[in-house]
Amino acid sequence: xxxxxxxxxxxxxxxxxxxxxxxxxxxxxxxxxxxxxxxxxxxxxxxxxxxxxxxxxxxxxxxxxxxxxxxxxxxxxxxxxxxxxxxxxxxxxxxxxxxxxxxxxxxxxxxxxxxxxxxxxxxxxxxxxxxxxxxxxxxxxxxxxxxxxxxxxxxxxxxxxxxxxxxxxxxxxxxxxxxxxxxxxxxxxxxxxxxxxxxxxxxxxxxxxxxxxxxxxx
Amino acid sequence: xxxxxxxxxxxxxxxxxxxxxxxxxxxxxxxxxxxxxxxxxxxxxxxxxxxxxxxxxxxxxxxxxxxxxxxxxxxxxxxxxxxxxxxxxxxxxxxxxxxxxxxxxxxxxxxxxxxxxxxxxxxxxxxxxxxxxxxxxxxxxxxxxxxxxxxxxxxxxxxxxxxxxxxxxxxxxxxxxxxxxxxxxxxxxxxxxxxxxxxxxxxxxxxxxxxxxxxxxxxxxxxxxxxxxxxxxxxxxxxxxxxxxxxxxxxxxxxxx
Numbered sequence: 001x002x003x004x005x006x007x008x009x010x011x012x013x014x015x016x017x018x019x020x021x022x023x024x025x026x027x028x029x030x031x032x033x034x035x036x037x038x039x040x041x042x043x044x045x046x047x048x049x050x051x052x053x054x055x056x057x058x059x060x061x062x063x064x065x066x067x068x069x070x071x072x073x074x075x076x077x078x079x080x081x082x083x084x085x086x087x088x089x090x091x092x093x094x095x096x097x098x099x100x101x102x103x104x105x106x107x108x109x110x111x112x113x114x115x116x117x118x119x120x121x122x123x124x125x126x127x128x129x130x131x132x133x134x135x136x137x138x139x140x141x142x143x144x145x146x147x148x149x150x151x152x153x154x155x156x157x158x159x160x161x162x163x164x165x166x167x168x169x170x171x172x173x174x175x176x177x178x179x180x181x182x183x184x185x186x187x188x189x190x191x192x193x194x195x196x197x198x199x200x201x202x203x204x205x206x207x208x209x210x211x212x213x214x215x216x217x218x
Numbered sequence: 219x220x221x222x223x224x225x226x227x228x229x230x231x232x233x234x235x236x237x238x239x240x241x242x243x244x245x246x247x248x249x250x251x252x253x254x255x256x257x258x259x260x261x262x263x264x265x266x267x268x269x270x271x272x273x274x275x276x277x278x279x280x281x282x283x284x285x286x287x288x289x290x291x292x293x294x295x296x297x298x299x300x301x302x303x304x305x306x307x308x309x310x311x312x313x314x315x316x317x318x319x320x321x322x323x324x325x326x327x328x329x330x331x332x333x334x335x336x337x338x339x340x341x342x343x344x345x346x347x348x349x350x351x352x353x354x355x356x357x358x359x360x361x362x363x364x365x366x367x368x369x370x371x372x373x374x375x376x377x378x379x380x381x382x383x384x385x386x387x388x389x390x391x392x393x394x395x396x397x398x399x400x401x402x403x404x405x406x407x408x409x410x411x412x413x414x415x416x417x418x419x420x421x422x423x424x425x426x427x428x429x430x431x432x433x434x435x436x437x438x439x440x441x442x443x444x445x446x447x448x449x450x451x452x453x454x455x456x457x458x459x460x461x462x463x464x465x466x467x468x469x470x471x472x473x474x475x
Contacts, residue, residue: 043279050276058271067271072278079280141472143268150269168231169266175233190224197227201262209265 153203161196
């Protein structure tokens with residue numbers, strides 16, 4: 001299952017962040033060194049987390065350029081507020097919280113259904129460069145269309161349900177972490193997830209993407 | 219155990235304790251509704267995995283301005299750059315070049331020699347004629363003397379016979395002949411000095427013009443370079459538009475099939 005947050009770039013490339021004894025630095029170690037004024041350590045954290053943060057922002061607000069801005073602003077705010085980070089939560093959770101706050105601000109400013117207008121043009125020429133030898137252009141188009149269908153279906157969801165699904169489905173946070181981030185009870189998170197997934201099933205079935213397994217007919 | 223949606227969701231994402239997992243699995247064996255829903259939600263999760271975000275080049279970096287300059291970031295200028303800005307810059311470039319040409323002014327008068335363009339304020343500085351030096355004063359005095367003596371000669375040749383004694387060739391004295399030779403020599407000297415002075419001034423002015431033109435040319439080249447860079451960016455935007463059109467055509471063709 002997808003989980004961008006579980007495999008941040010630094011974790012998949014441990015050689016990018018190694019200490020003198022050859023072990024990858026943890027977020028906590030890098031945060032501690034950053035708080036001591038080590039800019040390189042903070043930039044290692046940026047390198048490690050920029051892609052998950054960008055993915056979160058993109059899925060919540062649905063616009064590439066705006067997601068990039070939110071991502072950049074997230075790290076700027078984190079850098080400025082680093083002195084106030086007490087380590088009670090994980091550094092990644094702290095970043096997620098900043099990102100979600102910025103996304104909420106963005107959505108308020110836009111006053112629109114963010115993801116509904118989000119789908120941007122499918123650049124097949126770009127896609128063609130991404131394809132593997134085993135994947136035809138037809139498969140590639142089908143995959144991208146499925147991606148857009150999911151994006152559109154997600155756009156229909158209320159923001160709370162969409163955010164809960166994104167954090168669980170694509171970032172692999174635990175229910176407790178999501179509850180802490182969204183400042184709501186654990187049961188509320190599960191309810192939002194269930195309701196959101198139910199709406200998604202309907203939406204995707206309506207778009208002709210329902211299957212026996214998805215609709216529950218076995 | 220009755221149907222519990224929260225338990226279903228926890229089990230779906232495997233975010234349950236071992237005891238909760240066993241209890242829900244016991245429930246699943248006896249509840250077709252929960253079983254079907256679980257299968258459906260698993261299928262949905264598989265579909266959701268198709269939604270992948272773009273993979274832009276990010277490479278964010280926090281830099282300390284006190285100890286160094288930020289590294290160049292293509293994303294920065296891309297974000298700043300728009301086709302409209304390029305169009306405006308190109309228009310400004312053309313306008314600047316036209317204005318510079320239109321304002322080119324070369325003037326030479328009693329107050330000196332001046333070259334003026336619309337851009338180079340240094341070139342627009344009026345260059346005055348050199349202040350009269352002692353040499354010049356001496357030359358002017360000599361010139362006035364020569365003029366006076368010529369005037370005297372002319373007056374003498376046109377004077378009525380009664381008013382002045384007739385001067386024949388025999389009456390022309392050696393002193394007068396000596397005076398004429400001296401006058402001619404002085405005239406030649408004056409002309410030579412004047413010519414030399416004008417040549418020096420001309421050389422000075424030409425050097426000034428060349429410097430101004432060179433400065434203007436350097437500034438124009440810089441502007442043209444900037445404009446070309448911006449036009450290049452506009453061309454990239456056009457290429458992106460063509461790519462979009464190509465994508466649209468491919469998609470349309472596929473839909474018709």
